[in-house]
Amino acid sequence: MATPEVTTDARVAADVLRSGGLVGLPTETVYGLAALATDTDAVRRVFAVKGRPADHPLIVHLPDVTHAARWADPVPEALAPLAAALWPGPLTVVVRAAAHVPAEVTGGRPTVALRVPAHPLALEVLALLDDGVAAPSANRFGRVSPTCAADVVADLDGDVDLVLDGGPCAVGVESTIVDLTGDVPEVLRTGAVSAAALERIVGGEVRSWSGQGAARAPGMLAAHYAPTARVLVADDVGGAVDLLAGVRPVTGTADAAHGSVRVALLAGTADDLEALAAAVDATAGFEPVALEPVGDADGYAHHLYARLRQADRLGCAVVLAVAPPAAGVGVAVRDRLGRAAAGSAGASS
Numbered sequence: 001m002a003t004p005e006v007t008t009d010a011r012v013a014a015d016v017l018r019s020g021g022l023v024g025l026p027t028e029t030v031y032g033l034a035a036l037a038t039d040t041d042a043v044r045r046v047f048a049v050k051g052r053p054a055d056h057p058l059i060v061h062l063p064d065v066t067h068a069a070r071w072a073d074p075v076p077e078a079l080a081p082l083a084a085a086l087w088p089g090p091l092t093v094v095v096r097a098a099a100h101v102p103a104e105v106t107g108g109r110p111t112v113a114l115r116v117p118a119h120p121l122a123l124e125v126l127a128l129l130d131d132g133v134a135a136p137s138a139n140r141f142g143r144v145s146p147t148c149a150a151d152v153v154a155d156l157d158g159d160v161d162l163v164l165d166g167g168p169c170a171v172g173v174e175s176t177i178v179d180l181t182g183d184v185p186e187v188l189r190t191g192a193v194s195a196a197a198l199e200r201i202v203g204g205e206v207r208s209w210s211g212q213g214a215a216r217a218p219g220m221l222a223a224h225y226a227p228t229a230r231v232l233v234a235d236d237v238g239g240a241v242d243l244l245a246g247v248r249p250v251t252g253t254a255d256a257a258h259g260s261v262r263v264a265l266l267a268g269t270a271d272d273l274e275a276l277a278a279a280v281d282a283t284a285g286f287e288p289v290a291l292e293p294v295g296d297a298d299g300y301a302h303h304l305y306a307r308l309r310q311a312d313r314l315g316c317a318v319v320l321a322v323a324p325p326a327a328g329v330g331v332a333v334r335d336r337l338g339r340a341a342a343g344s345a346g347a348s349s
Contacts, residue, residue, distance in 0.1 A: 004156075006149055006163045010124035012337040013164040017129060018248055022046060022159075024063075024138045024152035025125065026166025027117040029175050029191070030305070031152050032061070032135025033160065034125075043104040043134050048345040049159040051142040051293050055216060057107035059175070062116050063126035071112050071132060073098040074167045076180040078202050085201045088118035090175040090192040094217055105134050108296050113217055115175055121166040136218060137174065142343055144227050147172050151309065167342050173332050178206070178218045189219040190332040192301065223319060225336050226343030227308040229264065231319045233337045237272055241279040242284065260287035263313035265283040266321040268300060269293055276320065289316055297330035310342065319344075 004024070007013065013023045020042045025034035033050060035042035037060045043085055043202040047054055058313065060071060065083040065122060069075055072095040114132075117123065126133060137145040138152040149165035176191030178198060187195050187205040198206045204217035215221055230247070234240035247261065252319050263286050265276045273290045281289035291310060311319045318336045323337055324330035 002158050004153060004158065004160050004163050008121070008165050010121050010128060010164065013125050013162055014128035016157055016162045017042075017125070017133065021161035022049065023125075024156070024160050024163035025120045025122055025133065025135050026147075026149070026164055026169065027061070027135075028121050028170045030147055030169055031138045031149070031163075032133075033132045033138035033152075033156070033279060034061070034066045034135040036129065037105055037132040037134040038102065038177060040102050040104045041333070046134060046136065047104075049156060050136060050139070052136065054104075055107045056215065057109055057111070057113055058105050058115040058136050059115055059134040059218060061104060061122065061126060061135050062114055062132050062327075063130065064116055065121065067132065068095070068114055071098055071101055071114055072096060078180050078185055078296065081201050082117070082178070082198070083204075085194060087093070087116040088123060088164065089116070090118065090171050091115060092175045092177040092189075092217070094177060094179040094181060094188065096181055109216070111179075111216070112182055113177065119166055120169075121164055124332065125164070125181035142224055142226060144225055144305050144340070145174065147302075147305050151305075157349030168302075170302070171329075172244050172306075173303060173329070173336055174219055177219070179216065188217045190219075190335045192329045192332065194328055194331065219339075222339065222348050224339040225305070225308075226340045227319065228312045229308075229316050229319045231308070231321065231337065231341040231344040233321045233323050233334075233341050235323060237267075237275045237279070237322060240276060240322050243281075244280065244318070244320060245281060249285075260285055261318060262287050262289055262314065262316040263320050264307075264314065264317045265290045266307050266311075266319055267293060268295055268331070272322050276322070280320070289314055297324040297333060300324045300328045300333045302335060
């Protein structure tokens with residue numbers, strides 16, 4: 001298949017979407033694999049390209065909050081304050097779907113997920129279309145999400161018709177998803193918007209998903225966002241080094257025959273990386289590969305997926321990560337690292 005055209009022209013992207021094509025669409029969170037949400041053939045193609053289960057719902061991206069009434073029936077009261085505070089932005093709401101919403105978009109559920117992205121090119125495309133665009137992350141299902149145009153080309157190549165290059169994604173992890181169909185809003189997936197922030201906006205309780213029951217929105221599967229390398233996650237340097245002991249039976253003597261096992265080191269600070277590198281270097285059979293420090297929780301979110309991809313490009317068998325504190329977007333980073341660990345190679349060995 002031919003490598004897709006890469007452009008910065010929103011008008012070209014809108015034309016491709018109108019004609020039933022698929023576009024790598026930049027947002028502030030990650031790049032999406034976009035199809036016109038009312039074009040069921042194009043939406044089916046999104047599932048086929050990603051290898052995504054047909055019952056796994058998609059997020060519909062809207063030009064502005066006024067479009068929510070076209071997709072939701074009813075529009076919940078809680079949407080107004082949330083949209084006023086957070087749209088455009090990294091918040092997705094799950095609402096009751098209007099009767100005409102295609103089942104291909106909802107995964108056959110009675111609900112639909114909606115958001116208004118905070119990226120100027122995405123908003124320009126949506127305004128030109130005056131319609132909703134279904135756009136899960138532009139990667140193969142279960143793998144690391146793309147945060148730049150080159151990632152989309154590398155992952156999907158000829159399976160996407162056009163990539164709209166909007167530069168690196170500002171946030172770097174997927175949106176917070178909150179279910180507004182019950183009596184109390186419920187966070188189904190963590191993101192840049194915390195549950196505490198949501199409570200302040202709605203002026204009341206916001207629950208977090210218990211982890212029980214079927215997935216009702218994207219990103220709720222236990223194993224997701226995974227590189228080829230095995231991901232190990234700890235709270236501190238000591239815990240990370242302890243985890244490395246469990247790698248040997250998985251990578252084992254087969255790797256030893258070809259030299260040391262390459263271990264990518266992921267942490268916020270240079271001091272943590274230096275301590276990790278020294279400990280790994282002192283352990284026979286392992287070669288430390290220190291990735292550039294990611295900084296605070298916001299920096300960790302921004303760089304996380306790029307660092308996981310870098311570890312694969314460098315041929316690392318293991319990613320050894322020191323997670324950020326569980327506060328703010330750090331909660332989302334820890335969530336993504338945990339799901340990457342569950343989905344990565346050797347995780348169940």
